Amino acid sequence: MQKRLRISDQHKEFTVNWKRVAITSMFGFGFIGPLGHFWYEGLDRFIKLRLHLPPKSVQFVGTKVAMDSLIFGPFDLLIFFTYMGFSSGKNAAEVKEDMKRDFLRALILEGGVWPIAQVANFRFFPVRYQLLYVNIFCSLDSAFLSWLGQQKDAAWKQWFTSFAPLKKQESQSR
Numbered sequence: 001m002q003k004r005l006r007i008s009d010q011h012k013e014f015t016v017n018w019k020r021v022a023i024t025s026m027f028g029f030g031f032i033g034p035l036g037h038f039w040y041e042g043l044d045r046f047i048k049l050r051l052h053l054p055p056k057s058v059q060f061v062g063t064k065v066a067m068d069s070l071i072f073g074p075f076d077l078l079i080f081f082t083y084m085g086f087s088s089g090k091n092a093a094e095v096k097e098d099m100k101r102d103f104l105r106a107l108i109l110e111g112g113v114w115p116i117a118q119v120a121n122f123r124f125f126p127v128r129y130q131l132l133y134v135n136i137f138c139s140l141d142s143a144f145l146s147w148l149g150q151q152k153d154a155a156w157k158q159w160f161t162s163f164a165p166l167k168k169q170e171s172q173s174r
Contacts, residue, residue: 023087024142031079032138036131039072044127061122065115073114077106080145106148110141 043064047053053060081103085095114137121133 020088020146023084024146026087027080027083028135028138028142031083032076032135033131036134039068040127040130040134043067056123061119064122065118068118069111069115073110074107077103077110077145080142081106084146102148106145109144109148114141 044055047060047063047067048055051063053063078099081099082095085098090098117134117137121130125133
């Protein structure tokens with residue numbers, strides 16, 4: 001059963017794909033929830049005990065944000081796009097093509113948002129509540145990633161690839 005809403009200014013019909021909503025929710029419950037719990041606990045413990053940084057210090061928060069952004073962020077995106085592709089009936093070649101098209105773009109866009117959210121998370125929330133805080137942003141992020149995956153080769157995505165010809169022109173002019 002799909003609910004339809006009319007968007008008056010664009011005269012297009014907006015359709016909620018409840019199957020995709022359920023599949024995306026399952027990703028959160030089955031992957032992000034369990035793994036996130038162990039990730040935040042382990043990351044906190046590692047930085048305190050191995051790196052000997054004082055909790056809530058600038059160095060502690062910065063290290064935690066950097067490790068989360070450089071390790072967990074790309075891993076999460078890889079798993080998300082793979083899971084969403086296969087769960088929507090795509091084959092391995094189609095999933096790979098979607099990954100080539102969307103992974104870097106999503107990583108760049110999310111790289112501007114998640115570190116800011118995580119600074120507040122790691123600075124102001126106890127580790128036992130950090131996953132709850134992240135889950136609020138994950139629901140918005142999953143909606144964004146799902147939307148991104150449905151955009152195929154939208155015109156705005158070409159902005160990310162428009163820099164490649166500039167680099168070629170610069171190297172040829174030398």
